[in-house]
Amino acid sequence: MQVFVYEHVTGGGFAGREFPRSLEQEGQAMLQAFVTDLADVPGISVVTLPERLRGDESMLAFDRLSRVSDGVVLIAPELDGCLKALAFRVLSVGGRLLGSSNEVIALTSDKLELPRLLRQLKISSVEAEPFVAGRDPSFGYPAVVKPRWGSGSTETCLVRSHCELPVPTRECIATPYVAGLSASLLCIAGPRGILPLRSGEQLLSVDGGFRYKGGRLPLPPRLEARARRLALRAVNSISGLLGFVGVDMILDVDARDEPKDCIVEINPRLTTSYVGLRALSTTNLAEHWLRTIHGEFPAPPLWRSGSVKFQPDGALEHSETAP
Numbered sequence: 001m002q003v004f005v006y007e008h009v010t011g012g013g014f015a016g017r018e019f020p021r022s023l024e025q026e027g028q029a030m031l032q033a034f035v036t037d038l039a040d041v042p043g044i045s046v047v048t049l050p051e052r053l054r055g056d057e058s059m060l061a062f063d064r065l066s067r068v069s070d071g072v073v074l075i076a077p078e079l080d081g082c083l084k085a086l087a088f089r090v091l092s093v094g095g096r097l098l099g100s101s102n103e104v105i106a107l108t109s110d111k112l113e114l115p116r117l118l119r120q121l122k123i124s125s126v127e128a129e130p131f132v133a134g135r136d137p138s139f140g141y142p143a144v145v146k147p148r149w150g151s152g153s154t155e156t157c158l159v160r161s162h163c164e165l166p167v168p169t170r171e172c173i174a175t176p177y178v179a180g181l182s183a184s185l186l187c188i189a190g191p192r193g194i195l196p197l198r199s200g201e202q203l204l205s206v207d208g209g210f211r212y213k214g215g216r217l218p219l220p221p222r223l224e225a226r227a228r229r230l231a232l233r234a235v236n237s238i239s240g241l242l243g244f245v246g247v248d249m250i251l252d253v254d255a256r257d258e259p260k261d262c263i264v265e266i267n268p269r270l271t272t273s274y275v276g277l278r279a280l281s282t283t284n285l286a287e288h289w290l291r292t293i294h295g296e297f298p299a300p301p302l303w304r305s306g307s308v309k310f311q312p313d314g315a316l317e318h319s320e321t322a323p
Contacts, residue, residue: 001070001071002069003070003072003073004048004065005031005034005047006048006066006072007030007048007075009028010024010028010031012058022152022153022212023079026312026313028313029313030270030272033314034073034270035048037278037285038286040286041284063093066089066095067093067095070096072090072096073098073099074086074090074099074269075269076269077150077152078267079150080170081106081109083269084106084109087099087100087102088102099268100241100242101242107238111148111150112129114265115127116128117237118234123230123237124262125263126264129175130148130171131168131172131173131174133166136165140176141160142176143175143176144156144159144176145168146172146173147168147172149171152212153209153210153211179250179254180252180254181201182202182250183201183202183248183249183250184200184247185199186247186270187232187244187246188243188292188293189293190242192295192297194235194236195288197285198217198218198219199224199227199228200215202248212272213311213312214276214310214311215309215310216309217273217277217310218323226251226259230263231247231249231263234247234263235247235266242293243293244269245269246273247263249262272310272312273310275316279310279316279318280303282302288301307322
């Protein structure tokens with residue numbers, strides 16, 4: 001089985017365009033980690049794009065490999081609808097997506113409509129409303145302003161007063177600022193169920209820009225149980241998810257009785273946390289992914305003791321101490 005793994009940033013998809021350089025670091029780390037694991041699965045041949053390709057040349061090669069491969073894995077940001085457009089392109093040339101459809105990608109990538117859907121389903125999520133330049137958010141301050149179709153911390157900022165309102169270059173949303181622990185959980189969705197992997201803390205900058213600085217896995221047991229419960233409710237509520245699904249959330253660590261944990265985003269793709277998860281796993285996560293998406297019952301991986309801290313470029317620090 002030949003699998004074409006395409007990472008958009010390192011594959012030349014942003015050639016000639018401005019983009020956050022952090023996306024290149026994360027893209028390279030995810031591509032290298034996943035391709036290494038997938039190539040170790042018996043019977044799998046992995047192909048990627050040569051890094052020297054750029055622009056139109058890159059997309060022509062993308063079309064050809066999508067068409068002749070047995071399956072395509074997309075690693076791309078949701079920024080400006082990029083991931084959705086690539087999924088549509090794979091299908092338009094007769095390729096087979098090994099991931100969520102472009103319809104599901106469109107839903108989960110929309111940071112205005114997804115919270116509305118989750119709240120209708122009684123799943124706790126951070127509320128969102130359209131951001132209008134110069135207009136105060138209806139819920140007041142502090143607020144967070146970010147692109148409606150964004151990725152990472154691109155054009156994301158904390159706004160403490162009317163004087164700090166930005167003038168964005170993209171369509172944006174505003175959400176209340178919610179204090180708590182930024183956490184994420186990567187799942188594998190398949191026809192016979194959802195396989196949750198380990199949850200971890202997201203390390204973000206404290207300068208108001210929420211720059212992603214990596215993560216730490218796993219969470220303490222009590223918090224991990226809450227993160228898993230909330231993430232599975234959200235992922236199970238959206239039909240059509242397939243393959244890797246990352247769920248970002250905020251955990252209410254100060255609550256005594258009823259914690260107000262909430263979903264921030266759902267990413268229908270591989271996330272950077274994979275580089276930390278594979279270091280914590282004693283089994284091949286790419287093989288778990290492949291078996292799960294092809295209809296096998298999602299058997300849980302085996303995990304090492306201790307913890308792992310990882311950076312956006314894939315650098316790792318191991319600790320024998322559990323959280």
